[in-house]
Amino acid sequence: MPAYKDKNGTWYLMIRYTDWRGEKKQKCQRGFETKRDALAWEAQFKLKKRADIDMTLESFYSLYKEDIKPRLKENTWITKESIIEGKILPYLGQRKLSEITAKDIVDWQNTIMQLQGKDGKPLSPTFMKSIHAQLSAMFNHAIRYYQLPVNPARVAGSFGKEEFREMNFWTKEEYLKFADVMMEKPIYYYAFEVLYWTGIREGELLALTPKDFDFEKKTLRINKSYQRLQGRDVITTPKTDAGVRLIAIPDFLCEEMKDCLKLYYDIQTSDRIFPMTKYGLAHNMETGSKAAGVKRIRIHDLRHSHVSLLINQGFSAFEIGKRVGHSSEKVTYRYAHLFPNKQTDMAQFLEGQRMQTIEKKQNDSINQDA
Secondary structure (H helix, E strand, C coil): CCEEECCCCCEEEEEEEECCCCCEEEEEEEEECCHHHHHHHHHHHHHHHCCCCCCEHHHHHHHHHHHHHHHCCHHHHHHHHHHHHHHHHHHHCCCEHHHCCHHHHHHHHHHHHCCECCCCCECCHHHHHHHHHHHHHHHHHHHHHHCCCCCHHHHHCCCCCCCCCCCCCCCHHHHHHHHHHHCCCHHHHHHHHHHHHHCCCHHHHHCCCHHHEECCCCEEEECCEEEEECCEEEEECCCCHHHCEEEECCHHHHHHHHHHHCCCCCCCCCCCCCCCCHHHHHHHHHHHHHHHCCCCCCCHHHHHHHHHHHHHCCCCHHHHHHHHCCCHHHHHHHCHHHCCCCHHHHHHHHHHHHHHHHHHHHHHHHHHHC
16 A cells, blocks of 8 residues: 655654454554555565465564564563674564574574673573573474574574582571571561571562461462562562462461561551562571671572471482472472482492392302302
């Protein structure tokens, strides 16, 4: 269809098309600086409606967004959107989806490897791996639903690698020194008590409400997580399906949480018990660590501290995983170095088995000679 000049000097289009229901639709798009811009937009719009892989990657992204965003948690989409719009579209957005090759991906990777973060340092290998994963996910979606024949990102291969931060944790003695100092700030004291003695995640702590505690059964229900997204408080489901769980809690923690709830004048069953920020938690942990004379660790390291405590008491990866919301495989992989090393015991067992076989042969030989 032709483009028309608007009264303000810009250009606009009137487009008729058939939607996915088979219904006839009309769309008016305004604000183009030139007629060429308007007609180029119209061409891309028609390609998208036909799901034609000759559309640009930027045009495909709008389809991808329509398909994927409703299926993801808000915080997950925000992360994906930031990577795609910041690290992918500025470099590959104007290329046709069907014409992007593995060599193009390698060239793009080399460019990304030269970028620096806000701190002036190169992007971390973990972040680069995440960037590539987002691009590959877009191509996989195009293969599955839009007849793209091959994923050039997969052919090119990933770059970067997953890095695990150094795992720090407190011993029970170190935590108790810290807890003594935090008693001067009761609400933060109770927050850290829950984190250390249950091993729940920071977001799970900040989402807790009075109704999540059953003091008669001595349990804590975890079924939600708190996020601060774009200036809003957002409650989501836990990080993983295994995150929905029921945790048994010790008697002393039940009594402490009863005391914690008494700090509030009129708290409702659905109110957040710890209406603090993640920054507030981190700041108090930093100052409390310094005052207690213990090494500084992250909030998440309290979760590692809880797991370490349970491993030292002989609990299995399966039992620990059920408590902290991980699969037993992930607990084994993530905390393998903390489990008792049985290699020496295994070697001694095998030595014994072999010696038994040798002795049996020797005895059989002696009996035959006799």
